[in-house]
Amino acid sequence: MEPVQTRSIHVSQSPLYRALGDRLFVGAILVLCLLVIGIVLVMGWQLGSAGSEALAAFGFWGFLSGSTWDPVQNIYGAWPFILGTLLTSLGALALAFFPALAVAIFAVEYAPRWLGSALSYALELLASLPSVIYGLWGLFVLVPAVRAVQESVYFWAADYAPFLLPLLGNPIGIGMTSAVLVLAVMIIPFAATLAKDSIALVPAAQREAAYGLGATKWEVIRLAILPYARGGILAGVILALTRALGETMAVVMVIGNSNKLPFTLFGPATTIPSAVINEFGEAQGLQLSSLLALGFILFLISGALNLLAAWIVKRMSVEGRL
Amino acid sequence: MNEQRPLTVPPKLEAARAGGLEADLKPRMEAQGLTVYYGKKVGVGNVSMPIYANRVTALIGPSGCGKTTFLRALNRMHDLTPVARVEGKALLDGQDIYAPGVDPVDVRRRIGMVFQKPNPFPTLTIYDNVIAGLKLLGVRRKNVLDEAVERSLQQAALWDEVKDRLRAPGMSLSGGQQQRLCIARALAVQPEVLLMDEPTSALDPISTQSIEDLMSELKKHVTVVIVTHNMQQAARVSDFTGYFLTGELVEFGPTSQVFTMPKDPRTEAYITGRFG
Amino acid sequence: MRPGGNLERRKLFDRFMLGLLILGSLLVVAPLVLVLGKVFLTGLSALNLAFFVEPYRPLDEGGGGLAHAIVGTLMMNLLALLIGGLLGLAGGILLSEYPDHPVNPFLRVISDLLNGLPALLKGLVIYTLFVIPMGRFTGLAGALALALVMVPIVLRATEGVLKLVPWSVREAGLALGLPRWRVILSLVLPSALPGVITGLMLGFARAAGEAAPLYFTAGGNLNLSFSLGDQVESLALTIYKYAGEPSPVRQEQAWAASLVLTLLVLAAGLLARWATRKR
Numbered sequence: 001m002e003p004v005q006t007r008s009i010h011v012s013q014s015p016l017y018r019a020l021g022d023r024l025f026v027g028a029i030l031v032l033c034l035l036v037i038g039i040v041l042v043m044g045w046q047l048g049s050a051g052s053e054a055l056a057a058f059g060f061w062g063f064l065s066g067s068t069w070d071p072v073q074n075i076y077g078a079w080p081f082i083l084g085t086l087l088t089s090l091g092a093l094a095l096a097f098f099p100a101l102a103v104a105i106f107a108v109e110y111a112p113r114w115l116g117s118a119l120s121y122a123l124e125l126l127a128s129l130p131s132v133i134y135g136l137w138g139l140f141v142l143v144p145a146v147r148a149v150q151e152s153v154y155f156w157a158a159d160y161a162p163f164l165l166p167l168l169g170n171p172i173g174i175g176m177t178s179a180v181l182v183l184a185v186m187i188i189p190f191a192a193t194l195a196k197d198s199i200a201l202v203p204a205a206q207r208e209a210a211y212g213l214g215a216t217k218w219e220v221i222r223l224a225i226l227p228y229a230r231g232g233i234l235a236g237v238i239l240a241l242t243r244a245l246g247e248t249m250a251v252v253m254v255i256g257n258s259n260k261l262p263f264t265l266f267g268p269a270t271t272i273p274s275a276v277i278n279e280f281g282e283a284q285g286l287q288l289s290s291l292l293a294l295g296f297i298l299f300l301i302s303g304a305l306n307l308l309a310a311w312i313v314k315r316m317s318v319e320g321r322l
Numbered sequence: 323m324n325e326q327r328p329l330t331v332p333p334k335l336e337a338a339r340a341g342g343l344e345a346d347l348k349p350r351m352e353a354q355g356l357t358v359y360y361g362k363k364v365g366v367g368n369v370s371m372p373i374y375a376n377r378v379t380a381l382i383g384p385s386g387c388g389k390t391t392f393l394r395a396l397n398r399m400h401d402l403t404p405v406a407r408v409e410g411k412a413l414l415d416g417q418d419i420y421a422p423g424v425d426p427v428d429v430r431r432r433i434g435m436v437f438q439k440p441n442p443f444p445t446l447t448i449y450d451n452v453i454a455g456l457k458l459l460g461v462r463r464k465n466v467l468d469e470a471v472e473r474s475l476q477q478a479a480l481w482d483e484v485k486d487r488l489r490a491p492g493m494s495l496s497g498g499q500q501q502r503l504c505i506a507r508a509l510a511v512q513p514e515v516l517l518m519d520e521p522t523s524a525l526d527p528i529s530t531q532s533i534e535d536l537m538s539e540l541k542k543h544v545t546v547v548i549v550t551h552n553m554q555q556a557a558r559v560s561d562f563t564g565y566f567l568t569g570e571l572v573e574f575g576p577t578s579q580v581f582t583m584p585k586d587p588r589t590e591a592y593i594t595g596r597f598g
Numbered sequence: 599m600r601p602g603g604n605l606e607r608r609k610l611f612d613r614f615m616l617g618l619l620i621l622g623s624l625l626v627v628a629p630l631v632l633v634l635g636k637v638f639l640t641g642l643s644a645l646n647l648a649f650f651v652e653p654y655r656p657l658d659e660g661g662g663g664l665a666h667a668i669v670g671t672l673m674m675n676l677l678a679l680l681i682g683g684l685l686g687l688a689g690g691i692l693l694s695e696y697p698d699h700p701v702n703p704f705l706r707v708i709s710d711l712l713n714g715l716p717a718l719l720k721g722l723v724i725y726t727l728f729v730i731p732m733g734r735f736t737g738l739a740g741a742l743a744l745a746l747v748m749v750p751i752v753l754r755a756t757e758g759v760l761k762l763v764p765w766s767v768r769e770a771g772l773a774l775g776l777p778r779w780r781v782i783l784s785l786v787l788p789s790a791l792p793g794v795i796t797g798l799m800l801g802f803a804r805a806a807g808e809a810a811p812l813y814f815t816a817g818g819n820l821n822l823s824f825s826l827g828d829q830v831e832s833l834a835l836t837i838y839k840y841a842g843e844p845s846p847v848r849q850e851q852a853w854a855a856s857l858v859l860t861l862l863v864l865a866a867g868l869l870a871r872w873a874t875r876k877r
Contacts, residue, residue: 025779026696032688033701036749037708043715043723050726102622110619119623121871126630128800128863130807132837133856137633139841140849185629192626205441209504211402213455213511214431216612223454227445239714246716248810249838273718277813295722299715306714310707428605460604 044299051293054286063293069259071279076290078272078297080259085271085298087263088176088251089244092183093191096240100188101233104195105221120196127189135253138182139174143254146181147173150266169264172256176269179255183244191233191240194313198232199225231312238309242302248273272298350375350545351396351433351515355410358391358400365391368410369571371564373515378537378546380560380577382553384592387566389549393517396547397433398426414514431455433515434508434544439524440500442492442507449488451503455511470510477543478506479536498529505536509544516540518548522555534559553593557581565589634860641857644850653822654831661847664855666822670737670830674816675806677741677826682748682805683798689749690756690797695782713750720746721811728815735817737830743811748801755797759790759874792873796866803866807859809834833859 048055054076055063066077107119150171157164169175202225210224226233256268257278263269270278272294283291349372358365366388373379373396381389391400398419400406411418419429442451452471453461461467471488475481480502484495492503501521508516522530537559540546550556556563556577563580565573565588573580573589584590648663655662689709693702724743729735763786771781787794812818812835819829833855840852 021777021779025782029688029692029696030699030701032685033692033705036685036689036712036753037701037704039723039746040708040712040715042727043719046723046726047719050722099622099625102619103626106619106623110616119627121867122627122630124867124870125634125864126626128804128807128867129633130809130834130837130856130859130863132807132809132834132841133637133860134633136837136841136852136856137636141632141636185633188626203441205437205439206443207402208399208435208437209441209443209507210454211399212397212430212435212437212508213458214427214429215455215458216427216608218612218615219458219608221615223458224443227443230445242714246718248716248718249834253838253841273716273810276718276722277810280814292722292726295719299719302715302719303711306711307707309714310710425605425609427609458608 044296044303047292047296047299051289051291051296053289054293055296057286057289063290064297067261069275069290071282071287074286076287078290078294080261080263081270081272081275081294082297083261084176084255084259084263084269085245085273088179088183088255088269088271089241091176091180092187092244093237093241095180095184096188096191097237100191100236100240101195103188104192104199104233105225107196108199109217109221109225120193123189123192123196126185127193131186131247131249132253134182134186134250138178138250138254142181143173143178146178147171150177154266167265169267171266172268174254174256175267176255176263177266179251179269179271182250182254183247186247186250187240187243190243191236194236194239195229195233198229198236201232202228231315235309235312238305238312242305242309245305246273246298246302248277252277347374347377349373349413350415351547352413353392353396353410354413356392356395356412357409358388358395359407359409360403361405364569365406366395366566366569371571371574373545373547374562375545376541377561378541378548378559379562379564380556381547381549381564381566382551382556382592383566383572385551386568388569389564389566390519391569392566392571393519393547393549396515396517397430397435399430399435401426431459431511432513433517434511434513436501436504436508436516436518436521438520440497440504442495442500442503444491444493446492447489448484448492448495448503451492452506452510454507459511471506474506474510475503477509477540478502479532479539480506496529498525498532501525501529501533502536505533505540509540513544515545515547518546520549520551523551530555553581565592567592637853637856637860640850640853641860644854645857646854649851649854654820657845657847661845661851664833664836664851666820667831667833667836667855668858669822669824670816670819671806671832671834673824673826674737674741674744674812674830674832675802677738678744678748678805679798679802681742682745682801683752685745686749686752686797686801687756687794689753690758690760691782691787693753693757694760695778695786709750709753712746713754716810717743717747717808718810721814724811725814735815735829737816737823737826737828740812740816740830740832741826743815744805744808747805747808747811751801751804752797755800755870756794759793759797760786762793763790796870796873799866799869803863806832806862807834809838813838 058066058076063076063078064082065079066075067079068075068077069080103119103123107116111119150173154168154171157168206224206228207220210220215223251271252274255270255274257270257274258268259270259275276291276294279287279291351373353369353371356369357367369392381393383389394400395408396412400408408420412420414429414432418424443454446454449471452474453467456467456470472481475484480499483499492500495503522533525533534555537546548560560577562575563577564571565580567588573584573586580589581593584593650663650668651665652663653666689705692699693705696702721743724739724746728739728742767785767789768781771785772778809832812832816832816835817829818835818839819831823830837852837855840848843849
């Protein structure tokens with residue numbers, strides 16, 4: 001700090017320089033921040049206007065509910081992609097929720113310190129591995145394993161429960177099941193980390209209140225910890241859901257990309273992001289506009305969910321509960 | 323330090339008689355050479371004292387003297403702190419709660435606790451807060467629960483104030499009411515002993531008054547041990563007093579005797595306000 | 599006295615739930631181990647010198663390496679780091695050093711939003727804003743999309759570490775008569791430097807793994823190019839493309855590229871742990 005101090009004596013002698021310096025600095029920072037804010041605001045507007053051709057051609061609700069997506073006839077409806085996105089995301093959330101909650105509880109309440117921080121690091125890693133790597137792994141490791149399981153289920157159903165076959169679809173590995181599994185693995189850290197943080201914030205007095213009543217450790221968790229932390233757990237779930245909705249590369253690599261309804265449990269399906277990636281190369285005119293309109297819909301959904309999660313987190317920190 | 327000075331052996335029935343109290347005293351709990359270590363540090367050392375049934379026993383002393391540490395040893399709360407270790411015996415109805423095979427969960431059900439700050443479960447209603455412990459025990463019948471809620475809230479002197487809004491959140495009550503709700507919650511499982519860790523230190527004078535008024539009622543149903551940093555409070559509410567200093571029990575006896583004719587000069591110094 | 603008779607059952611249930619919790623935790627850790635194991639095993643055996651120094655070659659010429667993608671990744675990410683780093687630093691400084699600034703509530707919401715928006719959309723926006731008007735894919739557009747990925751990560755990390763700097767440091771500087779901007783630049787930022795650099799590293803690592811936004815902006819390029827005005831390849835894009843190729847050579851290159859990206863992420867994560875642990 002010594003050299004700074006010596007220089008500063010010289011600097012501080014000019015009041016004009018000081019005032020001007022502070023103004024310039026804050027001004028520059030502010031311009032950059034406004035730029036960030038501006039970009040995000042422009043994002044929504046830009047996607048909406050780029051997709052406006054499609055939205056005008058089919059009407060907003062017509063585009064949302066149209067179930068035909070046919071570049072040959074130039075008819076575009078978003079419903080298969082919206083449905084696929086919702087099914088894969090909610091499926092992944094259903095699979096991810098309990099393991100995520102379990103690892104959060106275990107890391108905070110049971111694990112010794114070293115194990116707890118090792119689990120935190122593992123969650124960070126899970127969250128930061130690139131999507132394409134999950135996709136690559138999904139394609140070469142997960143899909144063959146899934147296919148093997150699917151085949152045995154399929155043949156069992158063919159013998160004993162043939163009415164299930166239309167629900168199951170073709171056991172080819174690539175498809176809805178694999179996409180849901182990959183997504184589940186990818187969103188666990190988002191749900192788990194927020195849950196972990198809010199469980200760690202539960203005051204000792206709450207735990208002791210439950211212990212003092214003669215509660216077992218699990219009963220303490222159920223009675224005192226989970227209710228207290230439910231805001232953070234909920235926010236984590238929503239955040240995980242937004243991740244799943246927007247997840248692109250890993251899904252596009254394993255889902256099979258078929259927009260033919262109805263979707264089946266095993267068979268290929270599609271999502272908004274995977275449709276955009278898949279068709280972007282050949283898309284022109286109305287098709288391109290329709291893809292951008294899909295992007296706009298995704299923007300609306302994930303933007304709204306993000307704001308909701310942020311609001312819940314904020315309420316939680318002010319109020320301590322929801 | 324503990325080795326150098328002979329421990330004041332707690333007088334039992336003799337002391338009680340000397341203090342002019344009735345002779346039907348029987349100890350509900352008894353500490354025998356109870357020592358709590360935090361790591362290698364002694365939190366409170368070699369404490370032996372009885373806790374008489376249906377009496378209020380106050381534990382006093384300057385902060386850091388080990389009175390709360392001792393209190394938490396009486397229902398095995400230290401089990402939850404990894405660095406804490408307890409030696410010696412704490413008998414409940416003649417049985418050591420630290421004996422192998424005794425379950426701390428069961429101990430804490432039989433020996434309830436009220437904490438410094440009111441800590442009702444924030445997401446539960448008043449009603450559900452009171453029955454939280456009963457639900458753990460598997461009590462499901464509506465009329466049993468209803469009765470328990472009314473009885474416990476009556477005993478905690480809160481019934482009249484909340485009987486019309488049992489479904490309101492527990493957090494909607496004032497601080498003093500919350501603390502009485504916590505007392506009701508502890509009473510609902512019908513513990514034999516109620517440990518109170520400075521239950522009024524976070525409360526305003528009026529709420530403090532209401533809790534103190536409760537004490538004489540409470541001891542009809544339950545044996546009470548109260549830690550307090552407030553000597554006047556101990557004098558007002560307790561039948562027996564234990565004085566702690568730097569991790570040891572200096573003196574134990576009937577409250578009237580401890581406050582008027584302390585046997586140990588250190589107790590006298592504290593009582594007369596020379597330190598602490 | 600109420601019976602404590604259900605205690606045995608409750609203790610059993612307690613054990614059972616602990617078992618479930620451990621099982622759930624294993625379910626979380628297992629995929630990580632499986633993915634990392636596969637990436638390391640397959641990637642290590644596929645990694646060689648040619649991977650780093652040779653650009654793309656057709657399969658009948660041996661397949662070459664991924665030098666063109668490495669160069670492209672570095673070029674785009676460094677430019678993105680410059681832009682996104684600057685924006686993120688500015689945001690972090692505003693939030694931490696001027697806590698009462700009226701813009702802050704908006705900035706915080708926007709930063710959360712940007713953090714949660716799919717990277718795909720960041721690519722699409724740059725596509726509509728730059729690629730369509732310019733009429734072609736460029737590395738520059740790719741860098742802009744990656745910058746959008748980095749901004750919220752750098753912003754959050756910067757705000758976090760700057761807030762760890764005790765107020766006394768700022769007060770000491772202000773008491774010496776230093777203007778506020780000098781206090782921030784000469785005292786606060788330097789004492790938080792490891793954390794700030796970590797934030798930049800985390801942003802860099804995250805952006806380096808993104809393929810989706812580049813798909814619409816950089817466009818990919820099999821030729822080695824050192825110009826951001828051209829179409830540019832990246833490692834992540836390569837993994838996506840090569841995963842679909844039937845040739846084992848290409849697939850191995852995809853695994854090797856995965857290993858490189860994984861190591862980058864691991865290094866950034868470890869650095870972040872180290873930088874925040876020191877306090």
